[in-house]
Amino acid sequence: MIKIEIITIGDELLIGQIVDSNSTWIAQQCSNIIGIKPSWFSTVGDNYDDITNAIQLAYKRADVIFISxxxxxTNDDITKTTLCKFFNSQLVVDNDVxxxxxxxxxxxxxxxxPLNASQAEVPNNCTVIRNKLGTAPGMLFENSNKMLISMPGVPFEMKGMFSSFVIxxxxxxxxxxxxxxxxxxxxxxxESFLADKLKDWENSLPENISLAYLPSQSIVKLRLTSSGNNFDVEKKQIDNKIQELNAIIGDLxxxxxxxxxxSVVGTLLLNNKKTIGTIESCTGGYIAHLITSVSGSSEYFNGSIIPYSxxxxxxLLGIDNNILETYGAVSMETVEKMLLSGEKLLKTDYIIAVSGIAGPSGGTPTKPVGTIFIGVRSSKNNKSIIKKYIFGNNREHNIIKTSQTALNMLRKLIIEENS
Amino acid sequence: MIKIEIITIGDELLIGQIVDSNSTWIAQQCSNIIGIKPSWFSTVGDNYDDITNAIQLAYKRADVIFISxxxxxTNDDITKTTLCKFFNSQLVVDNDVxxxxxxxxxxxxxxxxPLNASQAEVPNNCTVIRNKLGTAPGMLFENSNKMLISMPGVPFEMKGMFSSFVIxxxxxxxxxxxxxxxxxxxxxxxESFLADKLKDWENSLPENISLAYLPSQSIVKLRLTSSGNNFDVEKKQIDNKIQELNAIIGDLxxxxxxxxxxSVVGTLLLNNKKTIGTIESCTGGYIAHLITSVSGSSEYFNGSIIPYSxxxxxxLLGIDNNILETYGAVSMETVEKMLLSGEKLLKTDYIIAVSGIAGPSGGTPTKPVGTIFIGVRSSKNNKSIIKKYIFGNNREHNIIKTSQTALNMLRKLIIEENS
Incomplete structure (x- = not known):
């Protein structure tokens, strides 16, 4: 299998002014379309020695080198002249360019x-890749079984060239x-509990299939990748393994x-012609924001009330001050009332209600920071499910985890009632 | 000057599943706070040989090596065992960790x-950097004048460690x-309009002060950095230049x-003992989310209503169907009613109300996608300000820009009334 290296060049990357989205995009194309995961990314500044050393190293270890x-x-851009020296060539005007x-x-x-005109000059031993979206041409250098392709750093120019020519x-x-x-x-x-649960299954994976755990907040992505040579066989292998996985952790x-x-909750609501609303205290509108970040959500999202105080x-909700005083705003009882009022006021089939202590302050000995009550309710079956969670001390994480957990509780409820 | 290299490790980077925001963030910290631009970024997969080779190369050319x-x-994570071999050490349990x-x-x-317990094992010749936000400790290896610091890949854990210990x-x-x-x-x-307005001011900057424009959505950050050796002199220079800037674009x-x-709006409300609420249609709770992302916001944020349908x-708001039919939900008239109802229902001193077409669909010839009405109101002076904007076609951007613009309109109103 050929080895790929991606080199990105630019001082703006090294000072952190922009994120290196070009490497990420090229890597996606390599992995998903060409079918080869790149082995290395390197980033260097607009500096002759560093660019030359990076190319030298890449030639030692990789077969295909992408540079962007x-x-x-302008004068600070020196990739072309550096390549020209590296490949012992001379700049000549390319008439097409x-x-x-x-x-x-x-x-x-x-x-x-004149500066733009000089962009038509290219090393005399490269194949020119014409740029339909900008002024800087791409350059392809080939020797024996290796190749180096230099592309502009402007993302849409690079992408156009990569999709139409390089792939x-x-x-x-x-x-x-x-x-x-x-x-x-x-x-x-x-992640660790999941890995524990999946130990045997993980050990049963064939050698050509690799597994990666990718956690973020309360979500863990399990990525299965094949590294063989037969697409159809590997697809079947992975699909079978996912069926097994479903039997072990289907509920997750x-x-x-x-x-x-x-998006999953939205599709379920749309398919079942149901509507949703949220009553949010500690999440402060974040669940509504997630729901409405999906285009077309006005088809199933009626609205929300955020009774923060x-x-x-x-x-707004008519929750008795007695309940708030006796049990507190962060309680099973208050969330139950939030669900019931929400159902009436927002006129929806399903309701999410949450109340908790997002932190970092505001905790008590019996209700520490991170204590959250999450409720979901279906009006059709007159059924409320309310669970208590204790997350961590980080406000942002508590808001995100609460929202993810609430959406997943609702997802399960919709599936249960409509299957 | 010492040379810095940043190494990021993870197959998820090489397949383009996530963007390498850690290198960018570390580079910002190095450039802006430590004052040294890193010279190289390298990215390799979860693979013993590639990690070892990357470290070897980094030791040849850099003085300080950051790994994340x-x-x-889980088993796919092998940075610690690789470092252990590289530094000829053995894993021992660290009791503090x-x-x-x-x-x-x-x-x-x-x-x-047991998997989590194993995270307490560290190479016996490193200095442990305790992780207050997660389970994986950081590791510092020092020899002669060089150092290597290994940190978790989870951004907020890495950032916590970097800010509190590494810098x-x-x-x-x-x-x-x-x-x-x-x-x-x-x-x-x-950005370009701002740059045009600031041309003369920019040209008047002394040579040792550099300016960068960092735009994101409707916000542009102007970063002024000194490159001299005299902290106090440069501080004075930059502060003077900011005073001049204030005279040119103070309103922005x-x-x-x-x-x-x-955070700025929150501080203003807190200082003036005022309260706020929002009535959000097209932003779907995002303004409330921004306000409540600030710790302590319950002091001034009463709550919100999101009347999406x-x-x-x-x-909920008692807006006459006549108004909704005659002028439409996206109109000056509807937003005015949203402000008035919001003031009553949410019992606040200030109210934000927005209604618009976030897109990408739903536009009409007279109200194209991106048409947004933003209103702010003060109950004290019985004063509403409503403005019409036409942003772009991107749903996410429209939601963010609307929220930022609304918060800034409110900021100006609070200052005007309380100064």
Whole structure:
């Protein structure tokens, strides 16, 4: 299998001014479309020695080297002249590129500057990759079975070049078969507990299938990747293994690949023609925000009430001050009332209600920071489910975990009632 | 000057599943706080040879090596065992770390698994950096004048460790003089318009002060950084330049450095003993989420209503169906009613109300996607300000821009009334 290295060039990356989304995008294309996971990313500044050393190292260990960045018209961009020296070549004007640039400027109604004209100069021993979206051409250097492809750093120019030229060129040259991979999305159990539960299953995975745990907040993504040569066989292997997984942790799995809890819940509501609303105290609107971040959510999301103060819990929801005083705003009893009022006021089929102590302050000995009550309710079956959780001390995390947990509780309730 | 290399480890980076935001964040800290731009980023997978080679190379060229990733409890994470071999050491249980992990699990109400317990094992020749936010400790290896620091890949754990331990440790060890820098935060004018307005001021900056424009959504951060050796002189220079800036674009400046619109608004409300609530349609709770993301916001945030459907605009807020039909839900008239109802129902001094078409669908010829009405109101002076904006086609951006613009309108209103 060929080895791939991605080199990104630019001082703006090294000072952290922009995130290196080009490496990530190229890596996605390599992994998902070409079927080869890159082995290394390197980032260096606009500096002759560092660029040269990075290319030298990449030639030692990789077969295919992608470079992006440093091809702009200004003096700080030196990738082209560095490549020219590296490959012992000379810059010559490429007439096609010159015309491309001239046309581009004409279309934009600008005159071409000498700096832009110089972008038509390319090393005389490379294959030019024409840039349909900007002024800097790409460059392909090939020797024996290795290749180096230099592309602009402007994301949409690089992407255009990569999709239209680079992918088919590489697939063809190396006669590459496709890779199969799938991510299983789980919510509700931490990475280590999940790994403990899946020990035997993990050990039963064939050698050509690798597993990675990717946790974030209360979600753990399980990524299965094949590394063999037979796409169809591996697809079947992975699909079978996911069926087994379903038998072990089916209750934790809410989706696959690009799904989110809010998109999955949204689809369920849409398919079952049901509506939803939220009554949020400690999450302060974050659940409503997640739901409405999905385009088309107005089809099933009626609205929310955020009774942050106790006064509003009483005046907006009609929760008796006795209940608030006796049990507290953070209690099973208050959340039950929030669900019931919410159902009436928001006129929905399903309701989520949450109340808790997001922190970092506000805890008591009996209700420490991170104590959260999460309720979901279905009006059809007159059924409320309320659970108590104790998360951590971090406000942001408590808000996110509460929201994810609430959406997953609702997902299970909808499935239970509509299957 | 010492040279810095950042190594990130993880297959999820190499397949492009997540973007390498850790390198970017560490690079920002190095450049802005420590005052040294890193020279290289390297990314490798969870693979013994590749990690070892990356460390070997980094030791050749860099003085300080930061590693993040690969410290999780599961089998795919091998950074710790790789470091252990690299430094010819053995894993031993660190009692402090063991207790940290035990406490963390106890607080969350879980029992510790053997996998988590194994996270308390560290190489016997490193200095342990305790992790206050998770289970994986950091590790510091020092020899002669070089050092390697291994940190978890979970961003908030890494950031906590870096800010509290790494920065002061490095400043102290290499006796690095502090750099003075300050960020001026503006809202409401795009980068290129701002740059145009500030041309003369920018040209008047002394050579040792550099300016960077850092735009995100409707916010542009102006970062001023000194590169001299005299902290006090540079501080004075930059502070003077900011005074000049204030005279040119004072109305756009809402804060400095780590301020956010929601923290600035929160402080203003707190200082003036005023309360706030929101009535949100197109932002779906995002403004309330921003406000309540600030710890202590319950002091001034009463609550919100999110009347997403027209039915709820009528039933919850009492907005006449005539108004909704004649002018539409996205109109000056509807937002005015939202403000008035909100003031009564939420019992607050100030109210924000927004209604718009977040997109990507739902636009009409007269109200294209991105049309948003934003209102703020003060009950004291019986004064509503409502403005119409036309943002873009991107749902997420429209939600964020609307929220930022609304908070800034409110900020100005509070200042105007209370100064």
């Amino acid at each position: 960045g440093g091809l702009g018209p 010159y015309q491309d640039i001239e046309t581009l400027f004409k279309n934009r109604g600008f005159a071409m500057t 088919p060129y590489i697939q063809n040259k190396y006669n590459i078969s496709k890779l199969y991979y799938k991510s299983v999305l789980t919510q509700g159990l931490g 799995i809410y989706g696959f690949d690009e799904d989110t809890l809010q 106790n006064q509003l819990k009483n005046s | 990733g690969g410290l999780g409890p 063991y207790q940290d992990i035990e406490t963390l699990f106890k607080n969350r109400g879980f029992a510790m698994t 002061p440790y490095i400043q102290n060890k290499y006796n690095i003089s502090k750099l003075y820098y300050k960020s001026v935060l503006t809202q409401g004018l795009g 400046i809402y804060g400095f450095d780590e301020d956010t619109l929601q 027209n039915q709820l605009k009528n039933s």
